[in-house]
Amino acid sequence: MAGRARKQACRPWVLDLLLGVGVAAVVSIVISANEGGRHGPEGVAYLWAVGLGALMLARRRYPVPVLAATVLGLCAYYAVGYPAIGLAVPVAAALFSAAEYARLAAAVTAAVLVTVVSVVFRLAEGQDFSFVVGYELAGHLLLMGAAIALGDSVRSRRAAQADARRIAELIAARYRQEAHTRVQHERMAIARDLHDSLGHTVSVIALHADVAREALGRDEAAARSALELIRSAAGRSLVDLRRTVTLLRSPEDQRRTVVSLANLDAVTQAAGAAGFDVDLRVDLDTPVPGPVEAAAFRIVQEAITNVVRHSAGSRVEIRVRQDEARLTLSVTDTGADARADPGLEAPKASIGHGIAGMRERAESLGGRLTADPIPGGFAVHAELPLVGPA
Template identity: 75%
Template sequence: MSGQPSQSAVRRVRPWLTDVLLGVGVTAVVSVVITANEGGRQEPDRIAYLWAVGLGALMLARRRYPVAVLAVTVLGLFAYYAAGYPAVGLAVPVAAALFSAAEQGRLAASITGAVVVVVVSVVVRLAEGQNFSFVVGYELAGHVLLMGAAIALGDSLRSRRAAQADARRIAELTGERYRQEADARVQGERLAIARDLHDSLGHTTSVIALHADVAREALGRDEEATRSALELIRATARRSMDDLRRTVALLRRDDDPARTVVSLAHLDAVAGAAGAAGFDVDVRVDLHSALPAPVEAAAYRIVQEAVTNVVRHSAGSRVEIHVAQDDRQVTVSVTDSGADRRSTDRAADSGHGIAGMRERAQSLGGSLTAEHQPTGFAVRAELPWAGTT
């Protein structure tokens, strides 16, 4: 609400309010002690009470200049007693200054100031002939305890504020780390979805485009070829829509399900698309145990994208798909025969297909190579599977 002060404004006002109240308290307490008129050679006058007001006014500068405030307070106390005014003790006039210096982290200055006040007072009073037992044995303990309590209180407040500041800083750093991790997870998920869409839709659209051309050329001349091409287009489009529906259904779930919706059991569809495009397809899958879902999905997507590149760019007539598993990794290879080197060069230099396959392999700690061989273009991926979840 506009009528309420903001939290930051309250934080700015509160220290000054505390200093004002502390200054008023110092002035009031010292003035009361002066009014008692105990001891001294001179009756309390206006200057004595102005001195009390000055001690209180020093509290307004205690945060910015804590050591200076303490020094002026100690020297003022000495000057007060030198003028012969009534006794006001030792700890009462300097307690606030000692507390302020310790609160601002000037612990050594606080202790030094307290020691100087005590030593000078004891020496002067003993030099004046006052009773040693009364000065040292009776009064000294009370003064030391009060000054020590003021210093301890100030230092404890400083330590508490420092701990709170550290806790806030740790909370901020922790929150920032969580935000960065969340951003990284979102970015990783975006890249994974982009790869899935590229591999899935890229494959199916290539198959559909290829057989659409076949249907167009056969239209009116070869009804059987036209019907076969259209049926393959329909089946491919249906598989693509099923894949998309499964992916969207997983993304809409509130829990954290496994993203994998494909596996090596679907390789027949990939091989069938290449076969329908006129390639002789050799598929060999040698798995002796079940693979972790991320590894199996990555292997499938790599095969799918590699076969898509073959259908798009290869001038050969044969493609070999081999998947083999050993105790440490799964090896995936897709090789076509008689590839057109210039076409595969263009495929490797443009688009996101090979880069996406390499990212998939590297995300699992594996590697991928795509290179020309004497018999054609070969894609080979090595995917560690032991220990992958």
Template identity: 60%
Template sequence: MIEERARRRLPPWAVDALIGAGVTLVVSIVISSGQGGRQGPDAIAHLWAAGLGALMLARRRHPVTVLAVTALGLFAYYAAGYPAVGIAVPVTAALFSAAEFGRLVHAVVTAVVVVAVSVFFRLIEGQDFSYVVGYELAGHILLMAAAIALGDSLRSRRNAQAGARRIAELTAQRYRQEAGARLHAERLAIARDLHDSIGHTTSVISLHADVARESLGHDESQTRAALDLIKDTSTRTMSELRRTVALLRTPDEDARSVVSLSGVGALREAAAAAGIEIDVEMRVTAELPATVDASAFRIVQEAVTNIVKHSHGTRARITAFDDGPLLRLSVVDDGPGHAIGTVTATATGRGHGVEPGHDIGQEHGTGPGHGIAGMRERAESLGGTLTAGRERAGFAVRAVLPLERVS
């Protein structure tokens, strides 16, 4: 911990300069003791010690070169006959540096070569075998091994710390991506809600505005009824939009406070005003999760909107019942319809030919619509399925929603 704090305070070159100064000081002290050798310590010997220290300034960029020059310099020092300085002390810093910067093999090989050369020449010179091998060798080997092990452990710790930082960065990046994905999903959900709610409302308002315009000056009661329905529908929609905005501001609020299958009755009233009678059969015995409840209502709402806008029938039936872990929905009308040049869309969003009675591929005759796609996205976001198409009884939208979230 102390070393790590020191590294944070000192730049790398300063650390290397301190190591170099330490090497020069220690080797110079050993040289000054004047033990052995054919000639006493002089300025060249101390200059050699300073050279070993200066090599530390290049230990980060050229650790192998520093190691090789140190070993060769040691051999040249002894060949010149200067006082003994051992073999471990002068090369310890170079061995440490090589191991610290990932040159472990070079450090081990250099240590073995230095020891072997030293023992060989000392024995040739006639020094006592027991003293050279039995007494001094173990200490030299232990000191060099400790330097190599310390350098390698420091390198391993740095790599581990770098790996931990990288993992932290990747984790933070993943969290940012997940947050972006959640934001995108929320935007899609808001878009679907706005499409379903406002699309249904505008369809009803447009229809009854036409009724009021045609009856204006001819049937005052019908005009008044159409205008009252427009007012009630717009008021309900504004109230629902306010609740939706309130939910967005307080996301922990129960989604049931916004929309629920319990509000299907309002859809039946709007459709009845448009001349379409809707029968509702609700056989839901289990308590629905808020997300399933809200999505089920939106699917039914969009299906009813399509019926009001495009169906030539006069009746429709809404059915909802829980089947074990599933909620099954269906909205079926009785319209024979007439082909209006549009294609049906299934839950996969692909067209399957001309479908009479429903403008699935286009809405308002202006281009591709998003009704079926929105219903499909709602169902699939919960792990369910949705199909839409012509059946014998009429045009049907059927959805199956799991009551538990599918991961």
């Protein structure tokens, strides 16, 4: 890797060296033709060619000074009277370099200046106007314009490639952020599922553990029944936990049958065992979308858990109904009168994050949930759209 990096770092300098050698060689060949001038192709003239080529080694860092030195060197060369080397040949590389590094104005100015000075100087020396302007000028202008255009094209392509790389990096960063957000949301959903499931089970176990403790030595049948319910609740909780862990290990597994409205009997069984008269009615016309069904199941589960923990009543009504646009559910504790039993107000302060979690589930699907005291008890009502929020 280090060797490759050094090779890439040296590559621009190699290109500049080759460009400089090419400039020096072309200018030297033109000088050796010995066309015009007051002096022949002396050794000093070739030093001028080498100097113009050597300027290419600094063209990346100092494009404008290199262009200025090239123009001044050309003017000095002609002032001494060495053989003609034209206009575009010695300055084309400098014009290209200036345009390549976003010095387009400097390149155009230098080209115009060199052209004007050359034409004026040659006409002042008495050279033929039709030859200087009508024949040579167009070729020089075309070559210098091509050099400037090529340099600007290289700059534009390089900038476009840099923009494309930045856009690709931004897109990749956005995808990583979206993936991270999805993972966080999934973790939160799993945490809520585990909280609801385990919270419900622990509440049932704690309730029947008290029943078993009070029945020991007095009612062995009641104690055995309570212990059996504890064992059953713990078994269902372990099954739920295993399914959740399986889902974590295999994200493609969508079979979460435990979180289903068809399994509400397992939730209401705990309330029935705690002495509540449970009235469950589920009216579903068509299959419910998975996220909606899971949210509805967890809302009912959490509401039943709160009833088992805190209610002083004896009856729970559960209604689940589906229409074309939404799934409506309610869990109503129709127990004792709240005015006669102030303890019924306590659950609002003691149920922790239960109601907040239920409301968050409903709102995450674009629905709404209310949980308020009613005459004689407490009611949870939720409406979940069958189509998710836009």
